[in-house]
Amino acid sequence: MNLIDGKRIAQEIREELKQEINLLKGRKPGLAFILVGEDPASEAYVRMKKKGCLETGIYSEVLELPASVSEEALLKHISVLNEDEKIDGILVQQPLPSHISESKVIQAVKPEKDVDGFHPMNIGKLLLGEEGGFAACTPLGVMQLLERSAIDPGGKHVVIVGRSNIVGKPLAALLVQKKPYANATVTIAHSRTENLTEVCRSADILVAAIGKAHFIESKMVKVGSVVIDVGINRVDKKIVGDVNFEAVKEQCSAITPVPGGVGPMTIAMLLSNTLLSYKLRCI
DSSP states (O other): OEEOOHHHHHHHHHHHHHHHHHTOOSSOOEEEEEEESOOHHHHHHHHHHHHHHHHHTOEEEEEEEOTTOOHHHHHHHHHHHHHOTTOOEEEEOSOOOTTSOHHHHHHHSOGGGOTTOOSHHHHHHHHHTOSSSOOOHHHHHHHHHHHHTTOOOTTOEEEEEOOOTTTHHHHHHHHTSSSTTOOOEEEEEOTTOTTHHHHHHTOSEEEEOSOOTTOBOGGGSOTTOEEEEOOOEEETTEEEOSBOHHHHGGGOSEEOOSSSSHHHHHHHHHHHHHHHHHHHHHO
């Protein structure tokens, strides 16, 4: 069993970004965070992302707004950042208060500053296989983990358990592209899939992104397959994945741990997308 060390790979990517950013003339790439309310998990995520910016040389700023902020006021703040020349990426930290439309907020961010890859324009470009858009950071992180671990999905059967707009759907779109380290045959499975155990066991590469702790058991994993665990669940004050790691690890040729697998890659890809936005806009 080969442990895919996302922490190490993410650090390699950060180091590459830092070296490239150091060579830039003039202003550095800029990333703005909007934090609405006082959700401890959201505050922690923004702190980690800011730390990544500091480490790689990306300028960052955080706009903190109360949970009571109106949708109209939030959209105005986004509009100001859309026109701010020193900002290349805008990230509105989810989740948002219930009185604010997530869809309106996502669409308010200019597609060329949507480094989260959630804008319909960027999702459309991804599906069409067009250049110049942004893919969502977690799926992009999974693709980088595979490539940098020399695991080629080309011609392989990949089963993704989970159909979210943030992970499942964009990851499927990335995996079917006519590109190196893509060209996979993809099945998206979910809670309504019949014979889910058999479907999962048919996978050469199994991606768990369903948001249920230890959902993937050994009977669902083919011997010699690769298992990528995207899940982050809190159980008894511990962070665990969607895969029962201890039960599954001996059956795999390679597996990502939780924590230390896909998680660090998400932030690395956010930083990478911010540099890409800067290059598309300024170079």
